[in-house]
Amino acid sequence: MSKPPFGFGPSDPENDPSDPGQPPADAFNQLGQMLSQLGQMLSQAGTSTGPVNYDLAKQIALQNLSGSGEGKIGFSSAGGDSSTAVRDAAHLAELWLDAATILPAGATKTVAWSARDWVEKTLPTWQRLCDPVARQVSGAWVQALPEEAKQAAGPLLSMMGSMGGMAFGSQLGGALAALAQEVLTSSEVGLPLGPDATSALLPANIEKFTEGLELPSSEVLVFLAAREAAHQRLFAHVPWLRQRLLATVEEFANGISVDTSALEQMVGQIDPANPASIEEAMSSGMLEPKTTPEQQAALTRLETLLALVEGWVDVVVAEAVGDRLPGADALRETLRRRRATGGPAEQTFATLVGLELRPRRMRAAAALWKLVGDQYGIEKRDGLWSHRDLMPTAEDLDDPMEFAEQLGKTGDNADLDPIAELEKTQRAEDAAKGEAEKPEDPKPDESE
Template sequence: MNDLPFGFSPSGDGDDDRRGDNDRRKNEGSSGGETPGGAQNPFGFTPGSGGFDPSSFDPSQLGQMFSQLGNMLSGMGAGMTSGSGGGAVNYQVATNLARQQIGNFTPVLDKETNAVTDAVRLAEVWLDDVTTFPSGVRQSVAWTPVTWLEESMPTWKRLCDPVAEQLSRTWEQNLPAEAAQFAGPMMGMLTQMSGMAFGTQLGQGLGHLAKEVLTSTDVGLPLAPEGVAVLLPEAIATFADGLEQPAQEIIVFLAAREAAHVRLFTHVPWLRQRLLSTVEEYARGISIDFSGIADMTSDVDPQELLSNPSKLEELIGSSASFEPTTTPEQQAALARLETLLALVEGWVEQTVSAALSDRIPSVGALTETMRRRRASGGPAEQTFATLVGMELRPRKVREASALWRQLLEAGDIATRDGVWAHPDLMPDAEDLDNPAGFIDGVIGGAVSSFDDPIAQLEATLAQERAAEKSSDDTADDNDSGPDRPDTDKRDD
């Protein structure tokens, strides 16, 4: 769109010269003055050059290949010797590659930061009327794609580390004895290469994602520090260009979504931890089916692997032999993650719609646009699907949204928001398919239990004590009846 309000501007406006200077300085700062393919570039090729061409590999030059590999590893410098470069995932490689994928970007202007603050402040006022959760925003900021990458990396590390580490341990523990004996001297290098491979896949996904996310919660996970609401002006400008809706309404709509997410993650203390720990739970169950590689190596002479590099290449290239297997426990963890993401998205969708429906005519169309955007997937889903076979895609957003709406209609705002009081009170996947049963349990049972489950337990115990006391009183009354005087007379 040509006229973005609140000072949001797509790249290429009247500030080109100043933006270009800032951009060049940022690019120089991020690369440390090094040229692509230099000592700090572990891949040795420039972005967009196409990288390594497998057809150019000459098996007769295996020694030269290992020599080049050694130079590559030793040339990584601080990236491999520091803590950020080692481990199951090489995050130095991931960060460098993601930064290359981002390329040039538009620096954030002061007017854009002010615009974010104004939009979030307005959205917060409207949200106050439709939820019992108070504002959770302490600061509103505008980020560039590079800032998003830097600020979100700690969360990505927490998500990826347990997965990669479990895969690495499983590989070492289950490698066939013959292969383990042969690979023993090379395990250190293979570990480094595995870390680089994970880092490469993660970096590619994050590089694409950094240019597409509109807010810090766009992928459903809390990627910004607690209490910080984030909008990315450059991505929002591109997003607005593809819609036939007023840009001002788009920005306030996105600000309201971000503010609603922040409220939920701030005032539901177990939610952030539950989302991240579910991924860790999934990772703990990872195992690898080595039957394929065992069959392939059973008749292979180790000397043949040394004399025939193509055979080694064939074994390494048989990725089907190394695919993680999914256990029932992992499937259950994945279902819980997808359901929880859907419940978060559905609650935000309903809350924002209620807050803006009388104020922004395009809220319905924008809500549907966000649904389609999430359903189509993107780099976040591709990254996780590639790394661990799981997707960050809530598959039942419509069902979750309908459940929250029906619960509000059957009760009130306090009843709906009270469900978030404890994770055990939350609906599960079956409840999304049968919302009526869940709603009847909330409304027809003890709604107060969603406000304070401990209070309900204490009330139940009090009722039991009252019933026991009543029973004792009845027994005493029976003892003091007509037969009591006769008893006293006999005693006399």
């Protein structure tokens, strides 16, 4: 005898007195209560539409932060002395960076964020990064259904979509809360998560990070402020970089292919009366995506670009700080290992987007930037950012010496004014964006 559809069988078959082939007498009453509870939960989760319920994600993230204890997780208000210390550290760091790079300051303001601030300010970027993944997985549910089942399901498909959005939102909310407790700056994962032209540091998290380092907290704060400021210089004055980083993550996510055969097994684990079971099933690894050749290409591009960004920041900050901070070398190595090994932040992102953001080749990229700077000066080194075609490739990271030699032979950017080229690229991209946003001319009325 075939089993009843999932969720409609008796909750305890061994103790159910009714015929095992028939639903219990109060099955329809239970179903009505379940749907009523589900409707209440949907209404309480906000009006967010799309593959992820971001209203719910934000709500859960902030609740998790508030419930964990302010002192333990660094959820204290980042105001007063913290804000002053952050601004002073950033001002000093910007002065030192001016001598280490031709790129001018990129941040128009420096702020101290609490964990709550980080969640609220970075959520728009997370939406852009997570939507492609959620759409792919959500679409797999419908694609896996036989055609007759789709027709019979009818309006229930939209309900399943809402439940899927809630499941993703719940998972995202918990992940954001975990990330908010450990990130040190807005750009620590290598992506421009925060608002444009804004340097942001999280003093409470930095204080936790400093524990056990045996270094003055002021040194750590200035060093991290310099890293954040260096990132912002790149994001602000290399016009193609921000878009390219985010677009490459999107390319990777859009190529996710889900094995729909695993859905049958997953469906058996889901209890419609318990929406949490959906989240548990979706996070169980059963829908582990398969890496396609297109994804692998996007992954290689992203890893190379992240390595170049992080390697450049590493070199420039080391040159800017110099001997000014006695603990700079130790801090530099600590942060290198933190990024290379991948902490909970990188693991969380891998869970959300299916992508690890560890710049595996950061040391090779740093060696390349250091070599070019030593041989040709910072103007030629930083001038490579003026156009993406001038940037080192993954193959160049394999042999930095060869890249430096070829750069000297060809003089790729020897006659370029780096700042002028950056401004030229910015104008071209602004013009292209304006053209794309221009409304189409109305079509002539054929009846006239």
